[in-house]
Amino acid sequence: MLVEVTGTDAYGNEAYKKLFEDILSESGKATSLEKVRMLLNPGTPLFIFSALMRNVPESKTIADAVSIRTEGNEVHISISDENYAPHILSALWKMYGRDRVDQQTRFDIKIENGDEDAIAKVEIASGEDAKQEIIGSLWRVLPEGIKARHNISEGRLITIAATEEIMTEELKEKALRFHNETKGDADV
Amino acid sequence: MYDGGIYRSNELLEMIEDVGGVVLQKTRSAQMFTVTMSIPGEDRGEMERMCTSIGGTVRSVPLAGTEIAVVGPTLGRHHMPHPVCDVAEVLRQNGSITVVMGLARGRGKATSQISVTEEDIINEYDAAIYVLGNFKTCVEAKKHLFEKIRVPVILVSGPMPEGLDEYCEAIISGVGRKSERMRTPDERKKLEEISDRVDEVLRARKKMLEEDPLFVHPAELKQLLEEYEPIKESLRPAPIVLHLDGLRIKIPMHEHGKAISDMTVYGRRLGDIARISESRINDSSIIIKIMTRSEVNDADSAGKGA
Numbered sequence: 001m002l003v004e005v006t007g008t009d010a011y012g013n014e015a016y017k018k019l020f021e022d023i024l025s026e027s028g029k030a031t032s033l034e035k036v037r038m039l040l041n042p043g044t045p046l047f048i049f050s051a052l053m054r055n056v057p058e059s060k061t062i063a064d065a066v067s068i069r070t071e072g073n074e075v076h077i078s079i080s081d082e083n084y085a086p087h088i089l090s091a092l093w094k095m096y097g098r099d100r101v102d103q104q105t106r107f108d109i110k111i112e113n114g115d116e117d118a119i120a121k122v123e124i125a126s127g128e129d130a131k132q133e134i135i136g137s138l139w140r141v142l143p144e145g146i147k148a149r150h151n152i153s154e155g156r157l158i159t160i161a162a163t164e165e166i167m168t169e170e171l172k173e174k175a176l177r178f179h180n181e182t183k184g185d186a187d188v
Numbered sequence: 189m190y191d192g193g194i195y196r197s198n199e200l201l202e203m204i205e206d207v208g209g210v211v212l213q214k215t216r217s218a219q220m221f222t223v224t225m226s227i228p229g230e231d232r233g234e235m236e237r238m239c240t241s242i243g244g245t246v247r248s249v250p251l252a253g254t255e256i257a258v259v260g261p262t263l264g265r266h267h268m269p270h271p272v273c274d275v276a277e278v279l280r281q282n283g284s285i286t287v288v289m290g291l292a293r294g295r296g297k298a299t300s301q302i303s304v305t306e307e308d309i310i311n312e313y314d315a316a317i318y319v320l321g322n323f324k325t326c327v328e329a330k331k332h333l334f335e336k337i338r339v340p341v342i343l344v345s346g347p348m349p350e351g352l353d354e355y356c357e358a359i360i361s362g363v364g365r366k367s368e369r370m371r372t373p374d375e376r377k378k379l380e381e382i383s384d385r386v387d388e389v390l391r392a393r394k395k396m397l398e399e400d401p402l403f404v405h406p407a408e409l410k411q412l413l414e415e416y417e418p419i420k421e422s423l424r425p426a427p428i429v430l431h432l433d434g435l436r437i438k439i440p441m442h443e444h445g446k447a448i449s450d451m452t453v454y455g456r457r458l459g460d461i462a463r464i465s466e467s468r469i470n471d472s473s474i475i476i477k478i479m480t481r482s483e484v485n486d487a488d489s490a491g492k493g494a
Contacts, residue, residue, distance in 0.1 A: 015364050017323040022367045042323035047298055134309035140367075143321065144266035145296020164298050 003035045007040030018048075020141045027137045032130070034156075039183045046132070046163050047146055048175050050182035051140045053156040062088055063120035075114035075142060079107040095122070102121040120164055150180035152179045157187035189252065189283055190223040192244020197221050203238055207231040210407045212253050212430055213285070223283070224283055225409060226254045229402065233383045238448060249283025250387045252408065253430040257313040261300065261320065261330075263290030271363050272319050275344060276377040279317075279386065285429050294333060297326045302333045308468040313477055315340045315357075315389060320362040322346035331355055340389045344382060357392075360384040393432055399480040400480040403461045404453050406430045409478065413437060418444055434462065434477040441466035441474045448474060460487070466473045 003020060005013045011076040016038060034052055063178065065084040069160040079085050092101045092111060098137045100112045135151065138160050148167040152159040152175060161167070161175035190200060194216060200223065203212055209227030239246045258276045260267040268290060276286040289310070291302040310316045318334050320327045324347040331352055332393055334341045340357040346364025353359070361383050370379055411429050413419055418426050418439050429436040451457030461484050467473035
């Protein structure tokens with residue numbers, strides 16, 4: 001992940017770069033970002049963060065996180081990505097009720113009279129959730145008192161402008177210019 | 189400070205009494221036991237031998253007998269738990285009782301505020317450590333958060349601010365906002381630096397108090413208060429906390445204020461030689477500020493004149 005910081009406070013620039021890297025790695029989202037640009041102007045105050053993701057986040061279905069097979073009237077699921085285990089269980093309970101969903105081990109689930117195709121298609125994480133998580137991390141990096149915020153989202157590029165004053169059209173245009181500069185020639 | 193197990197700790201407490209020392213704080217957690225004590229210097233060697241023989245260790249804690257507030261701009265995840273709690277932790281390791289406090293509206297360069305109640309609460313402690321952020325202009329713009337605080341203020345920030353010397357006893361830069369624990373060698377060194385500066389500030393305050401000593405030392409008053417049944421029965425951890433110029437006792441003022449005021453200290457009513465008030469945090473604690481000898485003499489001569 002490439003992080004570029006420009007701003008009026010040399011100490012703040014370095015500190016925010018470190019803070020951003022720490023918060024992103026803590027949230028597990030650092031690897032999903034290709035480039036991040038930050039404009040830090042505490043004098044105005046105006047903060048603009050622009051994050052370019054590696055891919056447009058796509059929604060995940062149960063089939064993406066498990067291997068699934070049918071034996072007789074039972075569907076057997078083996079979870080391959082444990083991160084989604086709670087979502088999978090919760091979706092199955094919703095579909096078939098707790099009585100028919102038997103979690104045999106940490107990764108293995110058996111369902112009485114289940115429909116393999118229907119199970120495989122169930123969405124367990126939407127692309128919007130992934131985007132929201134990145135936005136949440138960016139908000140967490142922003143100073144707490146800078147409450148007036150403006151988001152621009154385009155494909156895999158997210159830009160957040162924040163100020164403590166009124167979010168004027170001028171500031172929004174500045175954010176859009178910064179957004180376009182980050183985009184450059186990249187195909188978003 | 190003794191740090192060890194509960195096993196044979198009664199021998200330790202007896203020895204503290206025998207050498208004429210006082211127990212400032214006792215904390216028991218399961219089988220672990222820590223005792224902050226004040227003993228004559230010449231008995232330290234003997235005390236160390238005794239503590240080693242019962243399986244514990246002894247170390248000097250320069251901040252013993254103080255209660256310090258560590259103040260962050262808010263309790264939000266932007267400012268807590270790090271580095272506010274890291275600072276509080278190192279102060280506790282050095283013997284102080286600490287309180288972590290987040291202001292209700294301390295965030296924002298132009299919108300930050302502190303209420304009179306918050307100022308009064310901070311003024312109950314021996315010192316206040318303000319932990320602010322990474323931008324110089326923002327730190328400088330937030331001086332109103334501590335300019336009316338009467339107890340010594342130690343400012344911990346990222347960059348070194350300018351023009352704040354008259355509002356703070358000490359300024360330590362190089363910390364700022366952090367999202368993870370201060371655990372690198374440089375960060376641990378910085379925390380030690382903060383603790384050392386707090387120690388210096390409080391030593392200066394102690395020296396100032398020595399010029400016009402308190403009528404009774406807080407530790408002596410603590411021994412008297414420990415005999416008061418409701419304090420003995422209090423289940424709160426550290427029901428009596430020492431301050432440099434008084435104590436905090438964790439029992440309600442409206443129930444016990446009169447009984448406390450009527451206690452006798454060196455032939456005087458406690459209410460006549462100390463200012464006793466309810467804590468501004470809530471009604472479950474009492475703040476006792478002991479008057480200096482000259483204040484007591486003044487009050488006496490004013491009484492005789494009348």
